[in-house]
Amino acid sequence: MTSDPTITPRNRLWTPWRMTYVGGAAREPGCVFCNRLEGDDDVGSLIVHRSRHAFVILNLYPYNTGHLMVVPNAHVQDPSQLDRETQGDMATLIGNLTGLLRRVLNCDGFNIGMNIGHAAGAGIAEHLHQHIVPRWVGDANFMPILGSTKVLPELLPATYGKIRAEIERDLLSATELRVLALVGDKPAIALGTSGLPIVGLERDVPIWQSVVSTLSEDLHGIDILGWAGDAGTRQDEGFVPVLAVRATGVRDDAARISALDDPRSWALSEDERTIVLRGLARFGW
Ligand SMILES: [Zn+2]
DSSP states (O other): OTTOTTOOGGGBTTGGGHHHHTOOOOOOSSOHHHHHHHOSOHHHHTEEEEOSSEEEEEOSSOSSTTOEEEEESSOOSSGGGSOHHHHHHHHHHHHHHHHHHHHHHOOSEEEEEOOOSGGGTOSSTTSOOEEEEEEOTTGGGGSTTSTTOBOOSSOHHHHHHHHHHHHHHHTTOOOEEEEEEEETTEEEEEESTTSSOEEEOOTTSOHHHHHHHHHTTTEESOEEEEEEEEEEESSSSOOEEEEEEEESEEOTTOOOEEEOSOTTSOOEEETTEEEEEESOOOSOO
16 A cells, blocks of 8 residues: 555645655665664654554555554564564554544544555565554545545644644543644744643543644634644653644734744743753754
C-alpha cells in the first residue's frame, strides 16, 4: 500500500508541506521502518508512538485520513517470526488505536490488515507492518480508484498532532497540554498570564476540540496545525505535550494576548521559573 505506482507525489494535492515537514521522501538506503525506528525525529518521521516491542507510524502515502501502521521493532517479514511479546504488543496497540481514532476522527469503521510478501501487494515486504485505515460512510468517493488523484481533507501534520495528543492521554496518562498559537503574519502568540495556554483533557472529548473551544475565547478561525513538542521547566520532569494551532485573527475583546519573539527558543516566565519547549516541530519558520 505504501508504494502504489498509480499514486505519484505529483498527483497529490496536499504535498507542498512535505518539503519543509518531512524533508524529502526520496528512495533511501536500508529499511524505511528500521531507519525511522533508529532515528530521533519522531515528528519528522511521523512516528506517533513507541511501545516496548512495536511502534505506530502515520502512512506518508495514506489511503485515507488517519491511515496508521503498527510496526514491530524487529525487522521480520512474516508474523511467524514474531515472538509472543511482540504479537501481544501489536494486538494491544490496535485495540487502543481503533478506539482513539473513532474519538478523534469520528470515523465509522476500519480496514485492518497486513500484506505479507510482494505477491500479496506489500509495498515494503522486508519489514512487516499492519495497516489501520479509518473509513467513513461514503468515503470511497475519495479513494484513489479513479484518476489517480485524491484529495485528503486534512494535512498530515494536523492528523499527526491530533492522534499523538490522544495517545499522550490514553497511553501515557497526560492530563493537560499547552497550545502554541500562530496568528496571521505574527510568528507566535502566547495566551494567558502563565505562558502558553493550558488545556485540561476531558474524558471522551477529542483533545483538538477542547483546544479549539478553549482558545475560541480569544481567537477566531482556529485550525489544528500539528505537534509542537513538549513544554516544561528544566527544574522538574513535568513536561506536557504542546499542540500548535493557526488562527485567522484575534478577537477584539481578547485580553490575554502577548507576542513571542522567536518560537525556536522558548523561554516564558512562569512563577519565576522558565518554561522551555523541547522537540519543537517544524512549521516553516
Ligand atoms: Zn526493518
